[in-house]
Amino acid sequence: MADSDTRAGERHATVPILDYVNRVHAAHDAGLARAFEVPDGIPAIQVSPSDGKLLELLLRLAGAAKVVEVGTLVGYSAVHLARALAPGGHLWSIEFDPHHAEVARGNLAAAGFADRVTVLVGAGRDVLPTLESHAPFDAVFIDADKVNYHHYGKWAIDHLRRGGLVLGDNAYLFGELLHDTDRGHAMRSFHELVAASCDSVCATTPEGLVIGIKR
Numbered sequence: 001m002a003d004s005d006t007r008a009g010e011r012h013a014t015v016p017i018l019d020y021v022n023r024v025h026a027a028h029d030a031g032l033a034r035a036f037e038v039p040d041g042i043p044a045i046q047v048s049p050s051d052g053k054l055l056e057l058l059l060r061l062a063g064a065a066k067v068v069e070v071g072t073l074v075g076y077s078a079v080h081l082a083r084a085l086a087p088g089g090h091l092w093s094i095e096f097d098p099h100h101a102e103v104a105r106g107n108l109a110a111a112g113f114a115d116r117v118t119v120l121v122g123a124g125r126d127v128l129p130t131l132e133s134h135a136p137f138d139a140v141f142i143d144a145d146k147v148n149y150h151h152y153g154k155w156a157i158d159h160l161r162r163g164g165l166v167l168g169d170n171a172y173l174f175g176e177l178l179h180d181t182d183r184g185h186a187m188r189s190f191h192e193l194v195a196a197s198c199d200s201v202c203a204t205t206p207e208g209l210v211i212g213i214k215r
């Protein structure tokens, strides 16, 4: 396999180009615009508009109805995921910080998804087992504490239907994927677990997005 530096081509994703393609392909309606605004005191670490739209399209392609998210923040990615749900579907989104969860519930209600999304407060490792009666799931989106990605990925593989999607944001670990740290090891274990149990790719979004279809 060719090394990544043997392929010709430069990076062309300038800020004006990204602004243009976000506007053309991933324009915000009122619900997305509200959820994209992060209040003072909460970090603005939501997915980008194009990455949110990508999640939405992937869920639609999979016909996803039952979806789990780990890491709600204030609900921007959750609005994208909720927009994609098949009729009768539901999103369970887990958030450790009660203030983030409260803001997210307001945003999801304003976007019209109060009855299709449940925001659960707690640590992913504690809350995920409480969702098992709803399994198997059609998609799991992982975007919370990086040191637990392998744990979340294992849970996802164990509770997804065949053909279901496991998705993981920040898969380059902010440039630290190859570091000899706890979260470096956890993120590499996540990559390798998904590759072993799914047809997978790490999409080269700015942050890296793992996409796996469970075998």
Ligand code: SAH
Pocket (backbone or CB within 6 Å): 045, 046, 047, 070, 071, 072, 073, 074, 075, 076, 077, 078, 094, 095, 096, 097, 100, 122, 123, 124, 125, 143, 144, 145
């Ligand atoms: N998915 C969101 C962004 C999530 S940011 C979006 O794109 O809109 C990561 C979130 O994970 C933060 O809100 C943080 O409070 C939460 N988090 C951190 N550790 C967590 C844990 N152990 N369990 C659940 N959520 C956690």
Ligand code: DHB
Pocket (backbone or CB within 6 Å): 045, 046, 047, 143, 144, 169, 170, 207
């Ligand atoms: C951080 C977390 C994220 O999920 C993200 O997409 C960007 C940054 C962070 O913890 O800094």
Ligand code: MG
Pocket (backbone or CB within 6 Å): 045, 046, 047, 143, 169, 170
């Ligand atoms: Mg993220």
